[in-house]
């Protein structure tokens with residue numbers, strides 16, 4: 001008995017010694033390449049799933065609750081496992097439903113399974129889909145290069161019918177939801193690999209070179225004249241919780257999983273724009289406020305805010321010849337009359353003022369202006385109409401070449417402003433493997 005105990009002790013010592021050395025080591029962070037699709041302006045991540053593994057293209061949905069994929073079109077995997085009714089998986093996904101499927105069993109169609117509501121926010125379509133687990137793999141990273149593949153054996157996702165793919169970028173077979181709920185991609189990966197619930201988004205403005213998503217903490221290094229760790233020198237602002245879900249379908253009492261921030265004022269060229277501040281707060285019905293979206297190409301403003309910001313910008317640009325507006329924009333200029341800077345066209349900055357006067361997200365020409373035809377530069381903000389659900393939706397164009405770090409545990413957003421200032425871009429992560 002004593003020798004058996006000694007043997008056990010010896011084995012546990014071996015395991016302890018082994019953990020840092022036996023490969024593959026537990027990753028500190030993970031990395032995903034993200035392409036910008038020229039036709040739809042969507043951001044498409046590439047990730048591996050299933051056994052044998054298949055490389056999937058998934059449209060990034062920052063505020064999405066689940067990772068969902070089309071299971072109708074030839075889903076084959078020996079490691080697919082549907083979530084059984086009333087299991088821990090269903091509880092994690094907040095699903096009390098329980099259903100059967102009346103056709104031949106296959107991924108997406110099994111008896112005694114719980115369902116969730118995968119959503120396509122581009123077509124504003126929601127449906128129900130089987131909750132399931134399968135292997136999901138992506139590259140580990142030291143912050144400088146991709147390393148070995150790391151696999152989450154039990155990644156929870158939703159199956160969806162093929163029709164939900166309508167409106168997505170060519171080749172995409174689902175969406176990667178990065179919402180702040182427990183089954184959102186960031187929280188699941190953090191739990192599987194025991195790292196902090198943080199992730200960072202750095203979207204490329206180029207349709208020919210990839211941007212990047214990091215899961216886990218920095219460093220987040222980008223090549224340039226000097227290599228830049230974009231995790232350094234971030235400004236921070238609290239992430240706010242909208243008490244009412246902004247999803248297409250939800251259960252009563254469900255909070256929004258989207259990322260809201262507290263914009264308190266907007267400045268154009270350093271001058272505060274007169275606004276109805278009530279619109280900037282989230283009311284008890286979940287209406288108003290400011291969120292960040294990767295499925296909205298251009299920042300969309302409630303009509304009165306849009307008019308005020310556009311008027312202020314037109315005043316600040318009074319010396320520059322205007323040209324006919326190009327939809328969906330309402331304020332366009334002769335590009336030949338606007339000079340260039342390191343951070344894009346030389347135009348007045350637009351500041352989103354946050355928790356105090358001294359904390360603001362400054363947007364320069366590269367993020368505020370859009371080339372909309374030969375010699376035409378337009379202010380890249382869009383009229384969101386009267387009484388939209390959310391007053392300010394910060395869109396893809398405005399976050400490109402900015403690093404945004406979402407810290408779910410601390411509920412705060414870190415933002416870098418334009419990386420162009422530091423002579424690098426989101427397309428400068430070195431995707432050449434280190435090992």
Ligand SMILES: *[C@@H]1O[C@H](CO)[C@@H](O)[C@H](O)[C@H]1NC(C)=O
Pocket residue numbers: 100101102103104105106109110111
């Ligand atoms: C589910 O159960 C029903 C009734 O027992 C059966 O007809 C059906 O084929 C089953 N479906 C699957 C996918 O196993």
Ligand SMILES: *[C@@H]1O[C@H](CO)[C@@H](O)[C@H](O)[C@H]1NC(C)=O
Pocket residue numbers: 276277278279
């Ligand atoms: C400001 O917006 C709120 C919310 O839409 C509205 O109820 C209020 O009437 C507005 N105030 C003014 C002065 O327009």
Ligand SMILES: *[C@@H]1O[C@H](CO)[C@@H](O)[C@H](O)[C@H]1NC(C)=O
Pocket residue numbers: 145223430432433434
């Ligand atoms: C990218 O990383 C690879 C692998 O570490 C390295 O060999 C290469 O020099 C790096 N590229 C640049 C431009 O630094």
